[in-house]
Amino acid sequence: MWKWQIGPHAYSLKKYEYEIDADKIRYIHEQLTKAGADFMVPIEPYPDAFVIQQPWIESGKKVQFNQSEDRKKSLEVLHQLHATRNQVAWQKSGLFQEIDLNRKWAHRLEKWQQVEPFLIQKLGSSKTQRITKLAKDSLAQLKPIRRENVTLLHGDVVHHNFVRDHKNRMYIIDFDLACIGPAEVELILWSHRVLPHFDYDLDALIKEHPSLANIDWNYLLFPNELMREWLYATTLSDLQLQGFIPKLKKFTNNALKRMPQLWEDCDRLT
Template sequence: MAAGGNFRQIKPNVWKWDVAGKGYSLKKYDSYEVAAKVRRIHKELEKIGFAHALPVIGAADERTVIQPWLEGARPADYATRSGRGRTLAVLKALHATSAVFDWTSVPGMRSYPLIAKWEDRLERFRSRRKELEPYIGSQAFETTVFHAEEALKAIRKSYDPDEGCTLLHGDVVHHNFLKGNDGRFVLIDFDLACTGPPGTETALWIHRVLPHVGYDFDYLAGEHPSLARLSRSSLDLILYPNEILREWLYLLSLEEEKRTVLAGRLVRYTEKALSRWIPLCYQVTQSGK
């Protein structure tokens, strides 16, 4: 780790480093390969002039990345129209960088294994039924599995993993979009960055946003017309209940006391989502026709 200044641990692998009146983020990775990939991504984005990423300014060793600390930054709010619009615009700008750089040439960059990942997620969910049912209930469990299986049938037929291959951030949760004091949004944490179709990441962003618009895809597409023009390969991804599966599997990773606290919120979240999933699927399947 770099010497001098004051360090404050923010996460298990992230520190804020204050030195000479300036703040920096120091992140340490388990893998040399991932750290090198992240540094290379930022280097190429800086060359291109991409305005929505922080520069890498150094490294304490081969597994660390040092960047400026964005003082006063706030995570994006997907519950607001402006938050949705600004983050979608950042994603589009990121995906457009493939016009000037071949991201597949970056060492350590892998293609996004969407179908394999989602099949595995569903299988893990299904295999832990006995642990989950006391929390989620048998009907909600079976309904979630049904929608996931039906979605995968459509996805296997329509998904094109090479459709407009570009750089994908890999984790479009709201707190990876930070709004600085100047109003500019930046993307942070490119740890999971990979290559794949831009529509894949747009669909993953839609999954994150849908709870904030009542699972009303038509409303969201009315707000952002480009979403209605997504390819069938991308649209079919919206049919998969990805967030429900992911959240319940996360619950099983927690200790018993924490599970009980989270379960109540997840039950309400799941009930709301499943009550609107069939209308959502209808809207998505009718889009683009």
């Protein structure tokens, strides 16, 4: 992605390897616009079919999931996105894969076990095995999410994919990983992202976001964020790891400390 400055105007340019990927982004924006959605950054005409051009969002305030206002607004945007199933038959376009969260996480566990030597070296044998056991125990008890209300899912609800403009208006950007599936899947993944900011307190999360009360909380027992971050660490250079590992270890220690209570809370709530 590039930032392109023309006089006082700035644009983002993103070139895709395959034209069909750019077509998918254009289709998403076209259908969301027809549905009356106003939470995405518009696409502007560009002569190269492989390139997506959009206005550059200059923001004085970064979206952070440790801030209640940003959590509430980002979840509201996701609810609005998922509600477009009432106007758009996303599954009929043929452009999107349907997510299978259980299969995705089973594959993540396989990758985790493949890099065990690295994990044991950096994290230690005991904690590596503990996370492995948490993943296996969680997957063993998960019931497949019912394929009801299939809709468009953004696919990557990390905080930096929500941006605010100078008027404090929030947008969701980067639909590269968009897929289709039950809205509950994305609400689970968003909950995984924000739960550390509640110190893994489910009651506090539900109190702030009552709309999440009906999701299957057993899906929050899978150590998704821990495994994702440690697998990301395997892609870094030794120099990059020097700054990343201490922060990741602190994050890991806190998560593992809170996991027993999280399991108890899930049992109580379900």
